[in-house]
Amino acid sequence: MTTSLDILLNQVRTCRLCAEHLPHGPRPVLRAAPSARLLIVGQAPGTKVHASGVPWDDQSGKRLRQWMGIDPEVFYDEQQVAIVPMGFCYPGKGKSGDLPPRPECAQHWHQQLLPLLPNIQLTLLVGKYAQDYFLGGAAKPTLTETVTHWADYLPRYMPLPHPSPRNQFWLRRNPWFEEEAIPVLQQLVAQTLG
Structure with missing residues (x-):
C-alpha cells in the first residue's frame, strides 16, 4: 500500500528546485518511514554520498554510528531510523569545505515530511544548521555552546557536532563530549530503538 509519505519521498527524490545551483546536479539523498522512531538531521550529502546515494556512507557516517552505538544494519533500517538532512543534495565545494546546505530543501520539504513521521521520539541534530533550524x-550562539548544553534539549533533541x-x-578541544555526552546518546538511542 502506498502511503502519503511514499508519494512525498518520490516527489523529493525527483526534486529540481535548486538544480541550477548544484555543480554536480541534483541527487536528493534521504530515508524515512512512518514507523521510524529516531530522526537524524545532518547538513547535506558530501561527494561520496552524492556518488553512492547512501546517506552517511563515509567516514563521518562511520563515526556517527560509533557515537550512536549501532551497526549499519540498524542505522540503515528506515523502519527504525529516518535520515532527513537540511539539504538533500551535495551543495558543492567552498573555500574551507563543502558549501552550506541549500535552503530550498528545508523551506519547501521539511514542513511536509516531518508531520508524516509521527513516531519520532528522538531527533539527533548534527551540526549548526540543523540545530538553528x-x-x-x-x-x-555557537555550536559548541549548544552542544555543551545538550541535556537542556532532551528528551526530544540531542545536538551533536559534525x-x-x-x-x-x-573533539580534541572538547573531550567532555565523548566522555559525557556519548554514553548518554548511546543509552537514548538504545531506548528509542529498543
Whole structure:
C-alpha cells in the first residue's frame, strides 16, 4: 500500500528546485518511514554520498554510528531510523569545505515530511544548521555552546557536532563530549530503538 509519505519521498527524490545551483546536479539523498522512531538531521550529502546515494556512507557516517552505538544494519533500517538532512543534495565545494546546505530543501520539504513521521521520539541534530533550524531561539550562539548544553534539549533533541574527520580539532578541544555526552546518546538511542 502506498502511503502519503511514499508519494512525498518520490516527489523529493525527483526534486529540481535548486538544480541550477548544484555543480554536480541534483541527487536528493534521504530515508524515512512512518514507523521510524529516531530522526537524524545532518547538513547535506558530501561527494561520496552524492556518488553512492547512501546517506552517511563515509567516514563521518562511520563515526556517527560509533557515537550512536549501532551497526549499519540498524542505522540503515528506515523502519527504525529516518535520515532527513537540511539539504538533500551535495551543495558543492567552498573555500574551507563543502558549501552550506541549500535552503530550498528545508523551506519547501521539511514542513511536509516531518508531520508524516509521527513516531519520532528522538531527533539527533548534527551540526549548526540543523540545530538553528529545529531549536530556533533556544539554540545558543555557537555550536559548541549548544552542544555543551545538550541535556537542556532532551528528551526530544540531542545536538551533536559534525562527526567529520575535519572536526578532530573540536573533539580534541572538547573531550567532555565523548566522555559525557556519548554514553548518554548511546543509552537514548538504545531506548528509542529498543
